[in-house]
Amino acid sequence: MASERDVRARLQRAGQEHLLRFWAELEPGPRAALLAELEPLEPEALREHCQRAAAACLRPGGPPPDLAARLRPLSPERVGSASRSDPETLRLWEEEGFHQIALNKVAVVLLAGGQGTRLGVTYPKGMYQVGLPSQKTLYQLQAERIRRVEQLADERHGTRCTVPWYIMTSEFTLGPTAEFFKEHDFFHLDRNNVVMFEQRMLPAVTFDGRAILERKDKVAMAPDGNGGLFCALADHQILEDMERRGVEFVHVYCVDNILVRLADPVFIGFCVLRGADCAAKVVEKAYPEEPVGVVCQVDGVPQVVEYSEISLETARLRAPDGGLLYNTGNICNHFFTRGFLQTVIREYEPLLKPHVAVKKVPYVDEEGNPVKPLKPNGIKMEKFVFDVFQFAENFMAFEVLREDEFSPLKNASSADKDSPTTARQALLSQHYRWALQAGAHFLDSKGARLPELPSLPGSEELPAICEISPLVSYSGEGLEVYLRGQEFQSPLILDENCVRALRS
Numbered sequence: 001m002a003s004e005r006d007v008r009a010r011l012q013r014a015g016q017e018h019l020l021r022f023w024a025e026l027e028p029g030p031r032a033a034l035l036a037e038l039e040p041l042e043p044e045a046l047r048e049h050c051q052r053a054a055a056a057c058l059r060p061g062g063p064p065p066d067l068a069a070r071l072r073p074l075s076p077e078r079v080g081s082a083s084r085s086d087p088e089t090l091r092l093w094e095e096e097g098f099h100q101i102a103l104n105k106v107a108v109v110l111l112a113g114g115q116g117t118r119l120g121v122t123y124p125k126g127m128y129q130v131g132l133p134s135q136k137t138l139y140q141l142q143a144e145r146i147r148r149v150e151q152l153a154d155e156r157h158g159t160r161c162t163v164p165w166y167i168m169t170s171e172f173t174l175g176p177t178a179e180f181f182k183e184h185d186f187f188h189l190d191r192n193n194v195v196m197f198e199q200r201m202l203p204a205v206t207f208d209g210r211a212i213l214e215r216k217d218k219v220a221m222a223p224d225g226n227g228g229l230f231c232a233l234a235d236h237q238i239l240e241d242m243e244r245r246g247v248e249f250v251h252v253y254c255v256d257n258i259l260v261r262l263a264d265p266v267f268i269g270f271c272v273l274r275g276a277d278c279a280a281k282v283v284e285k286a287y288p289e290e291p292v293g294v295v296c297q298v299d300g301v302p303q304v305v306e307y308s309e310i311s312l313e314t315a316r317l318r319a320p321d322g323g324l325l326y327n328t329g330n331i332c333n334h335f336f337t338r339g340f341l342q343t344v345i346r347e348y349e350p351l352l353k354p355h356v357a358v359k360k361v362p363y364v365d366e367e368g369n370p371v372k373p374l375k376p377n378g379i380k381m382e383k384f385v386f387d388v389f390q391f392a393e394n395f396m397a398f399e400v401l402r403e404d405e406f407s408p409l410k411n412a413s414s415a416d417k418d419s420p421t422t423a424r425q426a427l428l429s430q431h432y433r434w435a436l437q438a439g440a441h442f443l444d445s446k447g448a449r450l451p452e453l454p455s456l457p458g459s460e461e462l463p464a465i466c467e468i469s470p471l472v473s474y475s476g477e478g479l480e481v482y483l484r485g486q487e488f489q490s491p492l493i494l495d496e497n498c499v500r501a502l503r504s
């Protein structure tokens with residue numbers, strides 16, 4: 001480990017020597033921890049980071065004044081649709097996707113380095129369970145969808161294929177995530193195919209460009225945003241690992257969408273057949289202020305304008321058909337070819353501009369007392385994963401139905417949107433629809449048939465509770481054989497055991 005002298009000299013070069021101001025008071029343990037935290041920070045990069053943050057703070061807040069004039073919706077030839085395509089086209093896309101999966105050419109990358117501040121839990125979001133009858137966590141649902149999609153590809157192509165799962169964590173999430181996976185025996189995935197890697201951290205900075213000490217022996221660090229993916233892929237030679245495994249196509253997704261279709265064969269197939277090097281799944285925005293980024297073009301180049309960076313006026317603009325003009329909501333489900341990721345890492349990553357978030361950052365005052373600020377006092381800088389869309393040669397967007405594929409868990413139970421309750425409802429209502437489509441009937445506790453209402457708005461109580469394990473069905477397929485014409489008491493948990501019993 002570097003000595004205090006070395007680290008102090010490096011901090012001096014970065015103009016951040018104040019980070020060692022309590023050194024004399026620290027015991028050996030905290031001293032070592034502080035040095036370990038400071039050692040990886042390159043002086044020039046740290047200086048630039050702090051200066052950039054302070055400069056960003058001087059610029060007026062809100063969206064750039066000329067943004068609205070530079071924005072256009074995506075051109076229609078760049079948009080494909082799962083909801084508006086005929087069954088034969090969907091079948092072709094799906095077939096292509098399964099073909100690539102069976103050839104071991106598809107991997108998934110989970111972005112799981114975020115802190116989940118809005119949800120208000122201290123552990124990684126993926127470990128959260130929204131109160132499903134099975135009590136499965138988000139990580140478990142995702143693991144089981146991987147197992148099922150592998151199985152479906154194997155059945156179609158007579159192979160034994162693997163969809164490797166790369167999980168980007170941060171200092172906050174790596175330890176508990178790794179522990180959780182071990183405790184659950186990697187949800188019966190081969191642990192060699194689950195690769196966890198860590199993104200970088202950056203110090204939070206005061207408005208005048210000084211990195212913040214959270215404690216006498218600890219810098220206030222935050223992950224460098226989900227666009228930290230590209231540096232992290234390079235830091236941990238993940239693309240090399242993908243290359244060794246023969247992976248060509250990568251599905252990147254965010255941790256909190258309970259309906260996420262990992263390695264979705266339809267999306268993969270669409271992207272491959274259209275020759276996309278980069279693509280994003282989108283849903284129709286639910287309302288103008290919905291906190292989702294908008295996939296659109298800026299100066300003719302495909303990009304995402306984040307919800308925090310679009311003006312309300314622009315978000316509310318209407319198209320001639322009465323719908324929102326900027327209607328294509330980003331659901332943080334992206335497709336990249338490995339080749340594109342390689343080019344990004346080699347050429348474009350340094351061009352990604354960090355986004356600025358002004359936050360309340362706990363700190364120690366000059367006397368060393370901990371302070372919890374009541375108003376924002378610090379700046380966090382984050383890169384965004386979608387900022388690489390502008391470098392794609394053939395960018396495509398792919399529209400999917402919200403009720404099929406998007407219900408994010410962002411807020412605590414008290415919120416009326418994007419909460420554990422709405423996520424649970426979305427999943428159960430999807431499974432209830434699948435069961436009805438497959439011909440199931442539900443009974444109340446007295447044996448009377450319950451009403452069958454397949455298209456309920458999300459907030460309504462479902463007539464019956466039905467949860468279908470991803471190990472039984474990935475996207476509603478294969479259920480008729482168990483359910484057609486059968487009557488079930490609510491709640492029904494259709495898992496592997498239940499299926500075995502139904503078979504016999």
Ligand SMILES: CC(=O)N[C@H]1[C@@H](OP(=O)(O)OP(=O)(O)OC[C@H]2O[C@@H](n3ccc(=O)[nH]c3=O)[C@H](O)[C@@H]2O)O[C@H](CO)[C@@H](O)[C@@H]1O
Pocket residue numbers: 111112113114115168170199223224225226228253254255256291292293294304306307329330331332382384385386408410
């Ligand atoms: C920048 C970005 O993608 N924004 C999207 C994100 O917004 P949103 O603001 O919801 O983004 P989050 O902060 O939840 O992060 C998205 C994902 O990135 C991960 N993460 C975040 C920060 C970090 O340093 N490391 C990391 O891995 C999170 O764990 C999460 O899986 O999801 C919305 C849909 O739900 C989209 O409409 C937004 O356009």
